[in-house]
Amino acid sequence: MGGGRFSGLSERQRSYLRHVFQHRRSHEIAYIEGVSARAVDKQLLLAKDLIGATSRHEAARLFAEHEAGVEGLYPASIAPSRPAFWPLPLPLPTRAHPLNLLSWKQVLAWGVIIAIAAPIAITVAAMLIVALMLLSGTHLR
Structure with a gap:
């Protein structure tokens, strides 16, 4: 052709x-x-x-x-694949990925994870402190 x-x-x-x-x-x-x-x-x-x-x-x-001698290229019939949603990449820069290019869905997922995990972590830490204080015999006044 x-x-x-x-x-x-x-x-x-x-x-x-x-x-x-x-x-x-x-x-x-x-x-x-x-x-x-x-x-x-x-x-x-x-x-x-x-x-x-x-x-x-x-x-x-x-x-x-x-x-x-350059041949004309036809457009690809397969669209490029989207980056995988899961597993979530870390929201912080790493050596392997110095730039974090999270999609809005991944940012939203990290927001939900942090919103759920933070209160649980604070509660567990407080319970641990209270348990250690009871074991050591120290009382809150």
């Missing part, structure tokens, strides 16, 4: 597309090639239509890629 659309280009059209790829304007190409700017525009329009490009610059880029 890619080679077929370029095989119909004339040598003149190929030359003009190379000039366009070098960012030359029609009047510059005309001066270099010894033709009129109108003739250059006409040949570039034909080349653009033959290649199926939307502009002469796109046609020149596609032709340059063709000459360089």
Whole structure:
């Protein structure tokens, strides 16, 4: 498919597309090639239509890629996978991940975990202190 659309280009059209790829304007190409700017525009329009490009610059880029042997890539049919929600990455920077790029769902999950775990941890710590005080015989007055 890619080679077929370029095989119909004339040598003149190929030359003009190379000039366009070098960012030359029609009047510059005309001066270099010894033709009129109108003739250059006409040949570039034909080349653009033959290649199926939307502009002469796109046609020149596609032709340059063709000459360089670059194959056109089709878009991937499979969307990139989303980062896993679970297990939650740590909300603090680590050596392995100096930047933490948590999604909003992961931030929300960490918020819920901290909101539940903090009161439980404080209660357990207070119970431990009271138990140690009772074992040691120290009383609160």
